[in-house]
Amino acid sequence: MLKTSIVGNSFNRYQLSFVFESVCERHIITRMELLQSYDVSSGESEEDNENVNNNKLKCEAEMKKGNVQEIQKDTNYFGIEHNSSYSDDSSCDGSNNKDGELEIGGLRVEIPDSDFWRELKAEDVKQIKSDASKILSHLPLEKSESSPAKWKQVGLNKNSQTVREQSSKETKLDYSSKSNETVSLQRKIFYIHSKIQPKMHTLSSNFPPEKLDRHIDAHGGVVNRVKWNVPSFSHLFLSTSMDSCVKIWNAFSAESACVRNLMHHGKAVKDAEWSHDGRSILSCSYDRSAVVTDVETGKQVCKLEHAGYVTCGKFNPVRRSQVVTGSTNSLQHWDIRTPHTACKNFQYHDDLGQMQDVLFTKDGNQFFSCSDMVTRDSADRNVMAWDFSSGVPLSNQIYQERYACVRLKLHPTSSHFLAQSHGRYVAIFSTSRPYKMVRSKRFEGHTLLGYSIGFDVSRDGSLVVSGSSDGRIHFYDYQTGKLKKQLTSGLDVCMDVMCHPVLASTVVCCSWDGGIRIFH
Template identity: 30%
Template sequence: MDQLISEYASTSEDSDDQAILKRSKQDKASTQITKRPKIDLAPEVNLADQRLSDAVYTRPTDTEITFNIPYEDLSQPVTGPSNPFSTRVMNQNVLTGHVEEQSYSEIAFKTQQRTFASFGYARDPTLLENVTGGSEFVGDVQRAIEMNGATIYDPVPKKNGPARLPKGDPAVLEGANAYQGPWAGYHGESIGTPVGPPEGAIRTRAEPAQQSKNQVEVGQETTTFHGQSEYDYQGRTYMHVPLDLDVNLLSEPGTQECFIPKRCIHTWSGHTKGVSAIRLFPNSAHLLLSCSLDSKIKIWDVYHDRRCLRTYIGHNKAVRDVCFSRDGRRFLSASYDKYIKLWDTETGQCIKAFTTGKLPYVVKFNPDEDKQNIFLAGCSDKKIVQFDINTGEVTQEYDQHLGAVNTITFVDENRRFVTTSDDKTLRAWEFDIPVVIKYIAEPHMHSMPAVTLHPNKKWLACQSLDNQIVVYGAKDRFRLHRKKRFTGHLVAGYACQVNFSPDGRFIMSGDSEGNMCYWDWKTCKLLKKYKTHEMVVIGCEWHPHETSKVVTCSWDGLIKLWD
């Protein structure tokens, strides 16, 4: 029995060993026949710059970094996936579209900017070669090649200038070969040669200067009436408010709803040069006063024949500003001949002339009925001067500004007034007290050469020279209203007047391209913009009783009526 078991076991083990040996031989044969290629999933990469493999990349939106980053890595460009063939519309992050962020350090930009201002060329910021010139510079490429692309921080090749004079012999003190040393000049210099007008051309003090034929002295002012008769059949002049119209010119302004005008219905052309300011007659607005760069002032009829009624001639240079009195019977004119003159509106007589020896930029009557003998003038010597018409003397000076005064606006029931200046500040004053009660000067502020009070007497609209209209409160605090900001026009460099509709719903302004812009006061949305003049629209007035009539003036010498 044991023998049978042992034989059985040995027989089975032998057969298993043979099967395993046979299977191994078959596997070896198969591996020799089919060889698989070796695949390396992580090939070796030879980097040109070993620092790139050690750089630590961060996201531009990170606000905290928990480890120290080298300066070179901080100035690395912003990288990331980009798909130029994407059809998805990009978000508009500027007014004209989408601006992509570029890697251009501040010091590199300042260097190229100053290089362009000094030498006239700079490196192309796109870092791409131009198709036509094939140069990496913009501006004066020829000079860039001559200077080998040097910036303001690089040594500039010296030019071959005039030859230096010989230093002379140290032993000779005077004469032809005298010692000059380091003080020797250059050939062609004119140092020591007297200069000036030739003899005989200098006018002696006793000889009087010849007066120009058009020169107007104080007291020699003239006026011209252009109508057929100064009086009508009832003995009334053009100062009388017409009653034969469809509109009531004696009503309260702002009681009717206003609308934006659409077309020009009349053009006044009488000035030979640009018109600098226009003013409608107080309360009734049936007359229009204009001053021009041709040194003349004219008054026009807004209704009936719409012609020029009278011309006031009394200034030697361009007239900058005009201002009616409360009843309109008199007006002030400020000119570049340094004179402020008071005129009678009806007769054209010059009543008085005032001057401080400085240029008056703005004049303003005190709106109070019992103070119509007082007016303020902002001058080029940084002062606001207060005149008394009865005595002709200066009764007060407000001297706090650091630049020429541009505007004067009365607020708070005429107890205070606000002034703006070229020093980019806004200051509020108590009337007749030369102390500033509010001083506003921010780094982001620009000069504001035109200011208008809202019909509700609560807000001041200021034309800022960074192409926007900003709004300040007209009450005690005079704070900036950050939600009121009107943009869409170009006024940089021009004192374009701002104005409101009588009901306060719209605000309007001209711009430097001859356009008129109208915004909604509540939403600050630009409602309409259209071409009105060929040159800058410097002034605009909304008729107080008409719902959609606006008068504009421009430096093209024209005054237009829109409806």
């Protein structure tokens, strides 16, 4: 087949190098498995030397007699079945013996005995040998364990595909480069965990957890926020810290819990938020920027530059490319597709102070903000309602007490939102006009002492969970407002706490000293 296709098309002899490359890929490499070992210094084994010497003696004898005899090959390297005999002018002229052998890295492979290959001239064979050397010379050589003077060809399987064999030492060092520079470990991050999948579509009653499940020494500084991912990927949660890092954790991993360490900020990271698909995050930092990062690749998608410290940010729940960030005396609307300039600045006739949190309603048409402004006449700026499209403030008389609010949460089942106040309680407000505070019920008993303590509401809305400056976690009944349980976390200051979006009675909390704990 090979001879007919080439001769019939009158190919040039020097074009045979291309043919030989294809033949090498199909046949030569698989036949190399038959060569178990050979000597480095001589390039061939003792058995090969004996075979070559015998072939030379036999050829010389044939040439002296002048008789051409049919020589059968024991090994058909190229996979070409043939029973052809040598011609008078090519029986032992070197093209089928010395010049007809390829020597690559000390390994010799003979050109097969066929009419097609016997017709090649010496120049053609040399050209083919040089082209084949380029193909095969890069194949890795591994030192044989049996003898230091023996070497074996590795990376060859039955399908002629190059596969490198790794030793156990190479496997351990697979994640570092030759210059010992650390390369991030590429692990599968986004999948539905076996613990999550059976309970994604069921709503279980939540109770305070009973025991510690995991303790993580997460950061070298204060951990400001911890947040679970969306329900589909809720085996993941993020943490932000004063050490300028945002870390992504796998809560149920038997390996290292940290799956990503994102270093896109130059100063402390105050807040971070998962996107709607759970594959990217918005992080807000004291380096006057907010960064959108692709978690799977760890690369920065866009950077939103601000004039002041960026301390909070949220994605619009409906318009998924729209973002609202809170900075010093300003709230800004951004589109991450055009990150160079803000789409809108939300204006107010007086200073707003340092924004602490932003919260959208479910339809995305309105949002609420809270700040740390505390003065004699600052009650109109503690909690404010805004129209997202027009940027007009809808109400500035929501919270009349002179305490700063540091966190806002939307209740999952009722038309209310909650705010963490420095008055040592969590207050309840209506999400519809006139946005009045529910004075008949509040959740009090924990302490803040000036810390920006976070809180959360369980998936079914039955529990309100808050951190505390004394290191405890407080669980309140939403219907009655009474304290159900105080859980000792073992942390110095419980800075933030969040309920799992799928698993009942599972919470994660973080501390002032950089630790993270998971309870269930």
